[in-house]
Amino acid sequence: MKILVCISQVPDTTTKVKFIDDFKKLDTTGIQWVINPWDELSLTRALELKDDASNNIQTVTVAHVGLVGSEPTIRKALAIGADDAIRINADPDDAYFVAAQLAHVLKNESYDLIFCGIESSDFNGSSVGGMLAEFLNYPSLSSVSSVKIDNGQFCITREIDGGKEIVTVPAPAVAIVQKGIAKEPRIAAMRGIMMARTKSLKVVDPVAVDSLTEVVKFEMPKPRAACRFIDPENPRQLIELLQNEAKII
Amino acid sequence: MSVLIFVENWDGKFKKLSFELVSYGARLAEMLGTQAVALSIGNVENSELEKLGKFGAAQIINAVNDHFDVFDGQAFSALIAGFVKQEGATVVVLSNNNSGKAIAPRLSVILKAGLGSGVSKLPLSITPFIVYTKVYSGNAFSNLTIKTDVKILTLAQNSFELIETENKAIVKNAAIDLELASVKTKVNEVQKLSGKILLTDADVVVSGGRGMKSAENWGPIVELAELLGAATACSRPVSDEGWRPHEEHTGQTGKIIAPNLYIAVGISGATQHLAGVSSSKFIVAINTDKDAPIFSAAQYGIVGDASKILPKLVEAVKELKGK
Ligand SMILES: Cc1cc2nc3c(=O)[nH]c(=O)nc-3n(C[C@H](O)[C@H](O)[C@H](O)COP(=O)(O)OP(=O)(O)OC[C@H]3O[C@@H](n4cnc5c(N)ncnc54)[C@H](O)[C@@H]3O)c2cc1C
Ligand SMILES: Nc1ncnc2c1ncn2[C@@H]1O[C@H](COP(=O)(O)O)[C@@H](O)[C@H]1O
Numbered sequence: 362m363k364i365l366v367c368i369s370q371v372p373d374t375t376t377k378v379k380f381i382d383d384f385k386k387l388d389t390t391g392i393q394w395v396i397n398p399w400d401e402l403s404l405t406r407a408l409e410l411k412d413d414a415s416n417n418i419q420t421v422t423v424a425h426v427g428l429v430g431s432e433p434t435i436r437k438a439l440a441i442g443a444d445d446a447i448r449i450n451a452d453p454d455d456a457y458f459v460a461a462q463l464a465h466v467l468k469n470e471s472y473d474l475i476f477c478g479i480e481s482s483d484f485n486g487s488s489v490g491g492m493l494a495e496f497l498n499y500p501s502l503s504s505v506s507s508v509k510i511d512n513g514q515f516c517i518t519r520e521i522d523g524g525k526e527i528v529t530v531p532a533p534a535v536a537i538v539q540k541g542i543a544k545e546p547r548i549a550a551m552r553g554i555m556m557a558r559t560k561s562l563k564v565v566d567p568v569a570v571d572s573l574t575e576v577v578k579f580e581m582p583k584p585r586a587a588c589r590f591i592d593p594e595n596p597r598q599l600i601e602l603l604q605n606e607a608k609i610i
Numbered sequence: 611m612s613v614l615i616f617v618e619n620w621d622g623k624f625k626k627l628s629f630e631l632v633s634y635g636a637r638l639a640e641m642l643g644t645q646a647v648a649l650s651i652g653n654v655e656n657s658e659l660e661k662l663g664k665f666g667a668a669q670i671i672n673a674v675n676d677h678f679d680v681f682d683g684q685a686f687s688a689l690i691a692g693f694v695k696q697e698g699a700t701v702v703v704l705s706n707n708n709s710g711k712a713i714a715p716r717l718s719v720i721l722k723a724g725l726g727s728g729v730s731k732l733p734l735s736i737t738p739f740i741v742y743t744k745v746y747s748g749n750a751f752s753n754l755t756i757k758t759d760v761k762i763l764t765l766a767q768n769s770f771e772l773i774e775t776e777n778k779a780i781v782k783n784a785a786i787d788l789e790l791a792s793v794k795t796k797v798n799e800v801q802k803l804s805g806k807i808l809l810t811d812a813d814v815v816v817s818g819g820r821g822m823k824s825a826e827n828w829g830p831i832v833e834l835a836e837l838l839g840a841a842t843a844c845s846r847p848v849s850d851e852g853w854r855p856h857e858e859h860t861g862q863t864g865k866i867i868a869p870n871l872y873i874a875v876g877i878s879g880a881t882q883h884l885a886g887v888s889s890s891k892f893i894v895a896i897n898t899d900k901d902a903p904i905f906s907a908a909q910y911g912i913v914g915d916a917s918k919i920l921p922k923l924v925e926a927v928k929e930l931k932g933k
Binding site (some may be wrong): 372374375377378380398399415455456457460479482483484485486487488489490491492494495496500501502503504516519520521522523524525526527528529530531534537538541558567572573574575577578579580581583585586588589590592593596597599600602603604607608610 | 622670681682683684687705707708709711712713714715716718720722723724726727728740743745746747748749750751752753754755756758759763794795796797798799800802803807810811813814838851856857858859861863864870871881882885888892893894895905906907908909910911912913914915918919922923925926927
């Protein structure tokens with residue numbers, strides 16, 4: 362069995378984003394790029410599954426659509442433990458473009474399980490996983506919090522509004538993961554970092570695909586009004602304000 | 611031409627988010643000079659379906675089928691795509707909840723239609739079609755142009771007001787002809803959280819952080835929530851410690867919510883936490899540290915010890931509710 366983990370790179374989660382070019386572009390100066398937190402957890406889960414020999418997993422590959430500048434992020438995934446990597450050499454225009462590029466490469470490779478994150482913390486918005494599955498005509502499971510392998514089938518827990526469902530699905534499938542998939546992201550050990558340099562990172566040319574959407578402009582959130590402080594000796598005043606001023610209780 | 615709204619049901623019933631979707635779709639149809647068509651898949655009684663009309667759906671397609679009481683993203687997407695074509699819909703509206711997130715991207719590929727995820731207001735412009743979406747975990751917003759003829763939007767929960775109309779909808783029954791063999795997922799077990807107000811549905815949320823010190827101190831949070839008809843939530847370290855269940859964790863890596871009122875008690879307000887709650891209409895913070903970042907996101911704040919303040923708030927609400 363072979364597993365593929367799709368990774369996107371995003372600004373470190375504490376970044377205060379700023380824009381340039383009249384709010385058309387992200388200001389990347391000083392940004393520290395990291396593996397999207399969900400993808401780090403998917404990779405961790407993929408490696409855990411591989412560690413269990415009974416699952417019979419040969420390789421865990423990471424795939425990324427991005428320019429050469431994202432190679433350090435890919436190397437980091439290799440250092441954490443992925444066996445090899447594929448980079449599709451294109452600027453990730455929109456989710457449809459990314460999914461189409463991934464699908465094109467994957468058509469000729471057979472991965473049994475593909476992991477995507479529920480959302481990348483930049484701006485595609487929970488799209489790539491489902492789109493990729495549709496391009497490949499694979500089933501996709503969304504909001505996944507646990508993946509186990511049982512007799513060559515995947516046993517998956519997914520969140521639904523108001524609870525959970527435990528489902529089984531045959532290979533190949535796309536699992537779109539969220540909280541719970543792995544406890545803590547695995548971190549790269551010294552040995553992993555050394556080995557990452559020698560692992561295969563295949564660079565693939567993109568195919569022609571038109572994006573369907575385009576960000577024309579970014580905006581900063583409207584500043585909130587200053588906080589109104591209430592006397593801690595008289596919290597009742599808060600309840601009165603919520604009722605009479607804010608009118609929400 | 612029409613706006614097609616996919617309205618999911620929960621055991622044959624709709625909820626507030628369904629009516630938000632229809633209100634949104636109806637307004638959008640008005641902007642486009644067309645009509646809103648709601649699509650329901652599964653088993654829903656007519657009296658329930660008619661409620662959708664009150665929020666502005668001109669037509670309701672009732673696609674009845676026992677099998678579709680089980681959710682399969684792939685099958686649902688194929689099915690909805692069929693209705694989009696049949697109705698000649700130019701915009702498809704879904705919720706940005708678990709099922710909407712499972713369907714919308716697949717639908718986007720089938721129809722080659724651009725997707726705007728998690729919109730919270732009507733399009734900023736129709737030609738070109740520009741929507742307003744949250745990016746960088748709520749630290750910014752984007753104006754996103756959807757370039758295709760057919761557009762797909764997912765609406766963020768609790769972001770659009772309910773608008774009631776005089777309208778009465780026509781209910782049309784539709785047959786489903788989809789090969790069931792194509793459904794590959796098999797549901798083995800369903801675990802429902804019964805009797806609780808769902809965090810994502812709640813109008814009011816009372817949330818505790820590490821400043822609550824231990825699981826034993828949660829009594830007043832739960833009590834305050836019960837009195838306010840609110841759901842309870844927590845910060846990530848709290849669910850990591852096992853003080854509260856995981857489904858209560860809000861933030862970038864937990865649930866993203868937008869209640870009318872979010873009361874944050876003993877929560878510092880880290881960016882990753884705010885990423886999950888910053889769309890709340892009102893935020894109240896209770897914290898011993900007057901410099902805690904949560905106060906810059908809050909409209910009302912109390913600087914003080916939660917263990918002293920919460921019981922007083924509980925008393926005040928009890929009096930208000932006449933208990
Ligand atoms: C990749 C990543 C993702 C993350 N995702 C999330 C996420 O989704 N959600 C999330 O919440 N966190 C997330 N975090 C963690 C986040 O950075 C913070 O560590 C976390 O939110 C802090 O939780 P807290 O506010 O409960 O605790 P603390 O930061 O420890 O704050 C406790 C607060 O309680 C106050 N306090 C202490 N005693 C009292 C008292 N008696 N009465 C009142 N107030 C008191 C203190 O002044 C302090 O402000 C993430 C971190 C990373 C790196
Ligand atoms: N440029 C990319 N390269 C590879 N995978 C990606 C890329 N962008 C997004 N993904 C995958 O799609 C998931 C969801 O991203 P998004 O649709 O952007 O919210 C991410 O968690 C990744 O698994």
